[in-house]
Amino acid sequence: MDLLLKYQNDGELDQNTNSSPDSSPPRLLPSKSAAPIVDDTMLALAVANQTLSKPIDPVQHAVAFNPTYDHLWAPVLGPAHPYAKDGIAQGMRNHKLGFVEDAAIDSFVFDEQYNTFHKYGYAADPSASAGNNYIGDLDVLEKNNGISVYNIPQHEQKKRKFEKKTEAAEEDDDGMDKEEAENPATDAWLMKNRKSPWAGKKEGLQSELTEEQKKYAEEHARKKEEKAGGEKGELVADKTTFHGKEEKDYQGRSWIAPPKDAKASNDHCYIPKRLVHTWSGHTKGVSAIRFFPKHGHLILSAGMDTKVKIWDVFNSGKCMRTYMGHSKAVRDISFCNDGSKFLTAGYDKNIKYWDTETGQVISTFSTGKIPYVVKLNPDDDKQNILLAGMSDKKIVQWDMNTGQITQEYDQHLGAVNTITFVDNNRRLLQVMINHSVYGNLGSPLL
Incomplete structure (x- = not known):
């Protein structure tokens, strides 16, 4: 068995030896790179600090983290503005020419x-x-050796000292004339006196005003006169015009006399239900109207057109007479007890006492303030007592017989608009804006 195995192994070895190719190394082609050659000897493999933090938008007013000084004052990165010449966006500007920083400079x-x-x-x-x-x-x-405008050169200092000494010597030699000493307002005295602001001036004071200065002086004087005239109340010629057919009838009765069929007082009063008549004649608004006392056959109207008109009520309804004497709008009017006379208060700071029939001015009163309301004492024996509520928080009382001021009520909180007599004409009820005062007639204490 050993021989068979050995024979088999030898056969496999020969087969493997004959089938293996040549073991020589292969031939490889050289490789080429398409990237350009870059010198990387000076490059450091480090990441910039700015890339490690969040970018800050310069337009925003708040940040969500705590930035450092380097983050806040780092240069602006990003593309330049396409339409701005300097590349600065509109949000980065604080001046029309760019960005201006504050600096602490004396x-x-x-x-x-x-x-x-x-x-x-x-x-x-x-x-x-x-x-x-x-x-x-x-x-x-x-x-210039680096001098500034506040540094005077040495030669200039010497020149000024020399001129000052020369002028002082000339003053000591010439002295001052007796006439100049007695009249220190002359040009020569002002130029020679060291304490004068014109001392050392080569040109004297201006002897005459120029045309422009004269024109300005005249304009200033005119405005001053107009202001003074407005404070005192401009005076206008008193005029009157009668518009009726005749001032007296065939029986010799005056046109202000009440008709015989007119009652002194009405038995009944009715609520107005329809328009009866319209009186037209004032070119501006109407500030006050008053019926003729007792009978009411005439009606008196005060207009903002500086005119006062009286109208017929029962018959024709036409204007009977026009009273002209105020330069400004008329504020208030008031009849006396019998209607023969009446008072007018105007914004021209004048109070006038008129005769109803003839239209003549009996007297004029003024305190330099605007009267808002005028009243006569309702008692028949005290019709000479005039009270006027003024714009300076006072009520002034005149005696029209003498034209003198007899009493002033000055404990008011504002301009007086209305005056009402109460308690049998012994007390006054004065009404101001959001305030009213109740006091005794003839007493300054309210």
């Missing part, structure tokens, strides 16, 4: 360098951290 130093640059053409470099660095015309800088 105002004196800034003014010195600013004016020096505009005069000489050079200035200190504000961007330089240290050293005497300058920008601008360095040749002029070297020629």
